[in-house]
Amino acid sequence: NAGVMQNPRHLVRRRGQEARLRCSPMKGHSHVYWYRQLPEEGLKFMVYLQKENIIDESGMPKERFSAEFPKEGPSILRIQQVVRGDSAAYFCASSRRESNSPLHFGNGTRLTVT
Amino acid sequence: QKEVEQNSGPLSVPEGAIASLNCTYSDRGSQSFFWYRQYSGKSPELIMFIYSNGDKEDGRFTAQLNKASQYVSLLIRDSQPSDSATYLCAVTSGSYIPTFGRGTSLIVHP
Numbered sequence A: 001n002a003g004v005m006q007n008p009r010h011l012v013r014r015r016g017q018e019a020r021l022r023c024s025p026m027k028g029h030s031h032v033y034w035y036r037q038l039p040e041e042g043l044k045f046m047v048y049l050q051k052e053n054i055i056d057e058s059g060m061p062k063e064r065f066s067a068e069f070p071k072e073g074p075s076i077l078r079i080q081q082v083v084r085g086d087s088a089a090y091f092c093a094s095s096r097r098e099s100n101s102p103l104h105f106g107n108g109t110r111l112t113v114t
Numbered sequence B: 001q002k003e004v005e006q007n008s009g010p011l012s013v014p015e016g017a018i019a020s021l022n023c024t025y026s027d028r029g030s031q032s033f034f035w036y037r038q039y040s041g042k043s044p045e046l047i048m049f050i051y052s053n054g055d056k057e058d059g060r061f062t063a064q065l066n067k068a069s070q071y072v073s074l075l076i077r078d079s080q081p082s083d084s085a086t087y088l089c090a091v092t093s094g095s096y097i098p099t100f101g102r103g104t105s106l107i108v109h110p
Helices: none
Strands: A005-007 A010-013 A019-024 A031-037 A043-050 A053-056 A065-068 A075-079 A088-095 A109-113 B011-014 B019-025 B032-038 B045-050 B054-058 B061-066 B071-076 B085-092 B104-109
Touching (some): A010 A019, A019 A088, A019 A109, A043 A075, A075 A088, B011 B019, B019 B032, B019 B104, B032 B071, B045 B054, B045 B071, B071 B085
Parallel strands (some): B011 B104
Antiparallel strands (some): A005 A019, A065 A075, A088 A109, B019 B071, B032 B085
């Protein structure tokens, strides 16, 4: 069983292509968070979602980035028209409903834009 | 803007010693505090969480929280080379969104 499942683990895209990153939360978890980590830097919050609802997207760039968590299926982080600066590790985390529940992270997707 | 500050290190300690990792935060209303360990190229792994002032112990790990000083620390007793990693402090307030520090690199040398 499963912890937080992310795929793919590695993703290579050429500039201008689209990247789709998937995340399935742990069983019993209803909250999903996406973070981005650049080399030698900390985790930067991007977006917080519950099923069919974006709770907070204050960390998402205004253009090219979108996220969803449909009623059925995984959460998707979508990056359109990728640029080299999008190259990073993207981590998904999930938590239970309670506000002070710790986050549990997936293995991440390492995006490389060539 | 909510900030979480950690010394980037590296903090170098000999095997068997106590490693002390520190974290300060700016939001006085913060409620939940977490420590994660991240090995190079891997994802963050939850080590401990603490909600109330004082100490919380779990095996070789002790988390210490002082809300008046806005300070949380992690002590690792009997440090092992396998403890060498980056330790991330995370703090949550009313928004339910943890803010992470940039991490402290710990090196435990034999």
